[in-house]
Amino acid sequence: MHSDTRVIVLGAGPAGLATAGALRQRGLDCDVLERSDAVGSSWRNHYERLHLHTVKRFSTLPGHPWPSHVPTYPARAEVVQYLEDYATRFAIRPRFGVTVEHIARDGDRWRVRTDQGETRAREVVVATGYNRVPVEPAWPDRERFLGTVMHSRAYRHGRDWRGRDALVVGAGNSGAEIALDLWECGARVSLCVRSPVHVVPRDVLGLPAQVNSLFVMSRLPPRVADRLSLAMLDRVVGDLRPWGIARPAIGPVSQVLENKQIPLIDVGTVALIKQGKIAVVPGIERYTDGGVRCVDGRDVKADVVVLATGYRAGLAAFFDDPARYVDDRGDPRHHGPDGGGEGLHFLGYRNPLTGALHDIAREATAIADTIARRA
Amino acid sequence: MSELDHWHPVLLSRELSRSKPRAVTVAGRTLAVFRTTHGVAALDDACPHRGFPLHRGTVEHDALVCPYHGWRWSPDGRGVSPGNPRSKPCATAYECVERHGAVWLRRAGADTAFPYLDVGGHTPVGTAHTRVDAPIEVVLDNFIEVEHTGDVHTFLGYERARMAEVESETTVADDSVRVWNRGPQRPLPSPARRAFGIPREALFVDDWTTRFSPVHSVYEQYFVDARTGERAGDALRIAVFFTPVDDRRTDLAVFAYTQVDRSERPLVEALRLPAVMAFVRWEVSRDAKLLAHMADAPISLRHRALGRFDRALVASRKLLDRIYRGRTDAKLRVVE
Numbered sequence: 001m002h003s004d005t006r007v008i009v010l011g012a013g014p015a016g017l018a019t020a021g022a023l024r025q026r027g028l029d030c031d032v033l034e035r036s037d038a039v040g041s042s043w044r045n046h047y048e049r050l051h052l053h054t055v056k057r058f059s060t061l062p063g064h065p066w067p068s069h070v071p072t073y074p075a076r077a078e079v080v081q082y083l084e085d086y087a088t089r090f091a092i093r094p095r096f097g098v099t100v101e102h103i104a105r106d107g108d109r110w111r112v113r114t115d116q117g118e119t120r121a122r123e124v125v126v127a128t129g130y131n132r133v134p135v136e137p138a139w140p141d142r143e144r145f146l147g148t149v150m151h152s153r154a155y156r157h158g159r160d161w162r163g164r165d166a167l168v169v170g171a172g173n174s175g176a177e178i179a180l181d182l183w184e185c186g187a188r189v190s191l192c193v194r195s196p197v198h199v200v201p202r203d204v205l206g207l208p209a210q211v212n213s214l215f216v217m218s219r220l221p222p223r224v225a226d227r228l229s230l231a232m233l234d235r236v237v238g239d240l241r242p243w244g245i246a247r248p249a250i251g252p253v254s255q256v257l258e259n260k261q262i263p264l265i266d267v268g269t270v271a272l273i274k275q276g277k278i279a280v281v282p283g284i285e286r287y288t289d290g291g292v293r294c295v296d297g298r299d300v301k302a303d304v305v306v307l308a309t310g311y312r313a314g315l316a317a318f319f320d321d322p323a324r325y326v327d328d329r330g331d332p333r334h335h336g337p338d339g340g341g342e343g344l345h346f347l348g349y350r351n352p353l354t355g356a357l358h359d360i361a362r363e364a365t366a367i368a369d370t371i372a373r374r375a
Numbered sequence: 376m377s378e379l380d381h382w383h384p385v386l387l388s389r390e391l392s393r394s395k396p397r398a399v400t401v402a403g404r405t406l407a408v409f410r411t412t413h414g415v416a417a418l419d420d421a422c423p424h425r426g427f428p429l430h431r432g433t434v435e436h437d438a439l440v441c442p443y444h445g446w447r448w449s450p451d452g453r454g455v456s457p458g459n460p461r462s463k464p465c466a467t468a469y470e471c472v473e474r475h476g477a478v479w480l481r482r483a484g485a486d487t488a489f490p491y492l493d494v495g496g497h498t499p500v501g502t503a504h505t506r507v508d509a510p511i512e513v514v515l516d517n518f519i520e521v522e523h524t525g526d527v528h529t530f531l532g533y534e535r536a537r538m539a540e541v542e543s544e545t546t547v548a549d550d551s552v553r554v555w556n557r558g559p560q561r562p563l564p565s566p567a568r569r570a571f572g573i574p575r576e577a578l579f580v581d582d583w584t585t586r587f588s589p590v591h592s593v594y595e596q597y598f599v600d601a602r603t604g605e606r607a608g609d610a611l612r613i614a615v616f617f618t619p620v621d622d623r624r625t626d627l628a629v630f631a632y633t634q635v636d637r638s639e640r641p642l643v644e645a646l647r648l649p650a651v652m653a654f655v656r657w658e659v660s661r662d663a664k665l666l667a668h669m670a671d672a673p674i675s676l677r678h679r680a681l682g683r684f685d686r687a688l689v690a691s692r693k694l695l696d697r698i699y700r701g702r703t704d705a706k707l708r709v710v711e
Contacts, residue, residue, distance in 0.1 A: 052496070056634060056636070057639060065664050069633035070496075071496035071633075072496055072634070072637070073495065075496050078496075162486055162487075183489070184491060186487055191445035206498075206641070271474070272474075274413070274414070275413060275473065276414065277472060302488040
């Protein structure tokens, strides 16, 4: 029995658990190594009001449906519970508190060095998450600013900022929803939108954007899908330029395929922007004593600046020759089975319009099949 | 802090047309609510000039025009008088927003939080707006105990004959009162039972939390199979907001949601969800009809013979006075 060294899965988030579960369903064991002290640590630490942006029936991990009482879009706590149940169901017992440092080919195996020592395995599944390293832009005069600066990963809720001025930087999903949360909590909110962005409502006439992507957009040529979705967005969102949000030249579907940039899935922020409740400001030039100066010269007051400026997977640090495995952004060059060469698999670094969990479930199954064939 | 410092849902979105302003009354104060191209707006209803009711005016170029002398009022309250071009009259404006299918307002400059309904993952079922001819305390009392459901309600709730079996727990926190109830679901005709996936032997759980900025309760209502102990069937999450019109009348705004994924069976749900909303409306209208007989009942709970289901009432009265009305004095009107 060499099962303890045959397959190593790095990470016990949705991607790592899905792989371990899919392997278990094929009668295979694996070692799951996890940096934190629990499964689904990202989901545990996201801001409180976060929900999955995809519907639960198309967001299941292999072999375990969502309970019927969970709503269409599961809440953060429900996702955590689901991941815990998943680990229990497939008897996945990760080794917690183990941080991966280095991965290298070693004969017919892969050598994984962690802060707890070295292991070798025929198969290594890298599922450390798209969000290992927060991106924090540095603008000049940070030391002058008297308020608080935090990355969105540290944001839980806006209750401390009632009656205060808040600036959220970045018009991704978290930036937009954190702005909404701060407004609901009674803060005066500005949202810094630095570049053009497509805005897609999470639901259009009761139809989830994900379902639309799965059954319509992903089955059409990108050019047709772009035109169709733009025609739809014209009707339901309209021109947001009067409020400071421009549309990219490239269509929303092509943008995902070519630039790996997903549209902003709106859960209510745009309605507040249109009603003048959340002010949109352009890019930031530097900090001031009481806030920031924007590139157009206007000063924005802020007691808190939330940097919803995203993450990097930070995979390059694992390899001696990163260019072979990882692109300029730090994402894997090839996703899925044997993406890094025979026995090295990458999973959970994509966010397609059809849903990250949906993609993870498919790829985890493919990876488990590949591993099972070689077992 | 007073009533109008909190966000109130004063109209459903569908009740406010693009062109015609409407009058609403909150805590004895009447306002004119109207739509502009940028959203919704509200001003004190009496025109600052001669007191004409502004809601009888028209909206022109994003301003409310008084039909008496043509004075024009912007959403922020700034006025223009055609006959007195140099004067700068000012009306009291309120902060307005349209969310969850309703028009909400509060005093301009207040910094209270917008109520969090926790329905970000749910499917909207519908909204309702009902006037009840009874004071807010009396109306709230009715909505935070289940003992009345046996006699007043038809679908949801518990039978009078088995009310003694219903478990009820009340938890009082600094700013909220939570009540959890579980008991045998009353018998329903089997088509209704099947349509909502309710097991033959079901326990009905009604679990709500009442908060007071503004006064509202969010109900989580679901079924448990009595034989397996597992949850089964549809779940509803219903938010009910209690807005005092004046000392004798209360407006209810109801926002109903379900956990059901509408896109899974669009045609079935297109028929079923409106039926669910019709049930909800029916039950609320039964409450309203009954409560109208309580309009003149004394508000105070003192000397009342209260039962085990009434624990939340006393605690809620205190929080209503302290949080919603901002009364900090030790002598609370309603509990006295």
